[in-house]
Amino acid sequence: MTLHANDLVDTELHRAVSQVGLDVEYTRSRGNTMWARGKDGGEIAVTDFISGYGSLILGHNNPEIVARAKELLDRDTPVHAQVSLRPEAASVAAALNRIVHREFGTDEPHHAVFANSGAEAVEVAVKHAEMDRRLRLAELLVAVEEHITEARGAIAQGTAALAPAVLTALGLPATAAPEVALDALEARVRAFDDHTHPAIAPRLLSLVGGFHGKLMGSIQLTHNPQFRTPFTELSAQSRFVPVDRPDALRAVFEAERTPLLDVSVEDGVVDVVERDAPVFCALLVEPVQGEGGIVPISPEFAKELQSLSAEFDCPLVIDEVQTGAGRSGAFFAGSLLPLRGDYYTLAKSLGGGLAKTAVTLIREARYRPQFELVHSSTFAKDAFSSGIALKVLELLEADGGAAYGVAAERGARLVEALEAVRAEYDDIISDVRGVGLLVGVEFADRSAVGSPMVRQTQPAGLFGFLVSGFLLHEHRIRVMPTGSAPNTLRLEPSIALTDDEISGLAEGLREVCAILRDQDDARLTAFVGARTF
Template sequence: MDDYYATTPGPELAEPYLREVLDSAGLAVEYVRAQGNTLYQRTDDGELPVADFAGGYGSVLLGHNHPAIVARAKELLDGGTPVHAQFSRHPYANRLAAELNRIIHRELCTDEPYYAVFANSGAEAVEAAIKHAELDRGMRVAELLERTAARRSSVRAAVADGTATVPDTVLSTLGVTARPDSAAERFALAEEEIERRARELTARPPMFLSLEGGFHGKLAASVQLTHNEGYRLPFAALAAQARFVPQDRPDILKEIHAEERGVLPEPAVVDGQVTLVEREFPVFCAFLLEPVQGEGGIRELSAEFAREIQEFCAAIDCPVVVDEIQSGMGRTGTLLASSPLGLRGDYYTLAKTLGGGIAKTSVMLVRRTWYRKEFEIVHSSTFAKDSFSCHIALKVLELLEADDGAAYRRAEERGEALRSMLTRLHTDFPDVVADVRGRGLMLGLEFRDQSESASAEIRQAAQGGLFGYVLAGHLLRRHRVRTFPTASAVNTLRFEPSVEVDDTQIAQLETGLRDVCALLRAQDGAALGSA
């Protein structure tokens, strides 16, 4: 039956427009097998090996169908491991959370625990972080309102028994124009304005901060924190709203804070007079960032800007959510790409390689300082935290940590070999290649803008946002190399192979890229689009 569906023509009912785009770029091929850093394409003559530099958008750091992971999966399935055992003990999930904590504590030089909330995909882990941060913000708002209400009551009693007066400055500060003689009436007017402001502040939606170029998923809330307007604006009315911060612009952080901050006046009695104290209202819910932006063009966060963001967020009591979905799990040489930057997240999200290229799993980690136990009741997922995915993730961590972290070192070494090749290309084709970026096995090659190309084919592809896909199609057709552009920076090709990528495949990629660069230099659009 599978062969029937694979070979029998029929209407394209699964994402037909996307299939049309892939067809036009020459990327709509079928892969029937995968092993290591190679995918096998179905052709009329059988299977054709393709060097995989896309790596499942970073999901297969250890390679496709790693033998130890496959063996563990078979063992679990043959043993009838339970997938659906909700509302019971999950010792395997606890072991996985403990192992993640052990590695994170080593990288961050801390012993404060992170509590784990499991999910099924990276975007779901981000959604869980957003929800948890908003639950925490809402509880902090409630605590602030309760505290200020108690203090107002205390001040009201002092005014009533004549031990405190209400000067004109209190009313003028609040914008109250009336000046009754009675201190009680004066304070009643002040309270009325304070309550109005509290209602106004409470009704405001949470404000998220995110970096320009950032990508955090395409679900209802996470897409609003994704900078790409094409993904975000059609759903702008649905969920969370964000302010986007340019890279390496700490001055913008201060401007945003000044524009968005909320202040709740709180009365106090000083020397027999009522005065007002400004209390910062929790407007900012979370700051989301990627230590290496994937879809934004493989752009690294600088250590200096990371420090400035951390200090800013600490000052305004706003948690930092570090999205390690694409950059984490050893891809850049450490479990967390953010740890070498000195950045300490209040939340982390991990996915992709966590499932070993087989299990669909992710995790959101919350630092104990920020954790709210109430979240365990209001958030859940049918398929999350199951035995199969947790055991596969444990095997992945075991493989990463084996031989004193040999896999991390391999990612660094293979990444350096790949980067050296891309740098040579940049040197040889400076008129075509604009930049080489990234770290470890998460690298990007940015091409110069071709929207004014002398070639109609190249110019149209660039103006239509398909330039990177045309390059990827040429690499696949002519050189049997698989890669893609980054979604929000389509002039940048991404390279996220597994640690199994060898020198032969890097040389294969170099041959293909030199061909692409030569065709762009010659403005030969016809050859670039041909098989």
């Protein structure tokens, strides 16, 4: 059997996308444009609305970022200098702290742990949160042991008596001796120190529709069963909570809270005290759910998330991998709600489309320095990627953060144009939603009333890919459906988006809608047999 080179990378994926014309080779890119290799060997310009799944807020091969990359390479910048001072990474952390302080109105320091991708940044946050949880549990157990010792001494000296409530709480008869009760209580406490004890297993919470990566740990925080269920036995499972349902979130917290019995000595009485053991590891939230269909979290739900996480002492991890670095019209999309986290994860656009870098910011109140001794990454915080990230931050923050205003204005103009298409074809497009330059176009479910092709592709989750293929070949526009909502097209262009590019997208969507309304399958799929690239 002879294999071609293309058969050794993503073979099945390429076979699948070739059916809808997405098996295209791109030869170069700049701004919002990519050039595809035509069948005649020439180049065909394509407007890119995918932008590296949100990695290109400043566009493909931004000239200033490219210049910085060349400068760093030309002066032999050390990429590998592990276990040394990393001034470039420290400068990135300082710059991000200034932005956090401005956008969230706080002066609390945020420690930076660097990584290589968004999924790794999420795993850093969860690993750190679990270390913090275990340390908080250990501190609580030490305190309870001290209280039991104090109670033993008071009872032995005759300065305190055991309250009947202690025996009742422990399920002991009223005739049980105080020493027996305290022994039983101590045994319970020590059982909590067993890492295999199911009562103190970490509780991870995420939202229905959420996406936080596809690594071994992060995949368990991603809601889509297609991605998650083949690997459920590999790591801790997440409890998924519906979006905009604070009642459901409270119910999960109440159901999972785990009491730990303690005692107090006061006014000559040893009484029982019930404390909540720290079982909640983290609650993960995207300010706008990207793969879930570009679904913004409402300010009202954000307020409830903030309140409930504080009430139950559950750290909030705000996943800004896709929404961060200015795409929303602010650096942190969470600041627009507002929704303040204990952890923030950043990646994608932070690397300017050239460097693979990510960072997890951890607020001082949660930070555990011990984490630095048990987590590391070969390429994290290297001078090259940090130097690129510094240039990205410089460009975003220039002129008082003018880039954020451009993202908001361009996003509003894009939504306006798409809403005009939806008004003409409200039977075809059911919704247009998003924040800034993260916009979703949701097509109505026509699996029961559409053409044979629509009835076949929508239930199979292939409809969005078919529309993407049509727009690519017929209108030279590159879009893609979201991973967990295949009827929704994702639009994540850079701030260089022009009115002409917006108009071109609107024109292409109008034709798609007209074809779907006419149920013209021949027109919808004609490009498959007449490809020019």
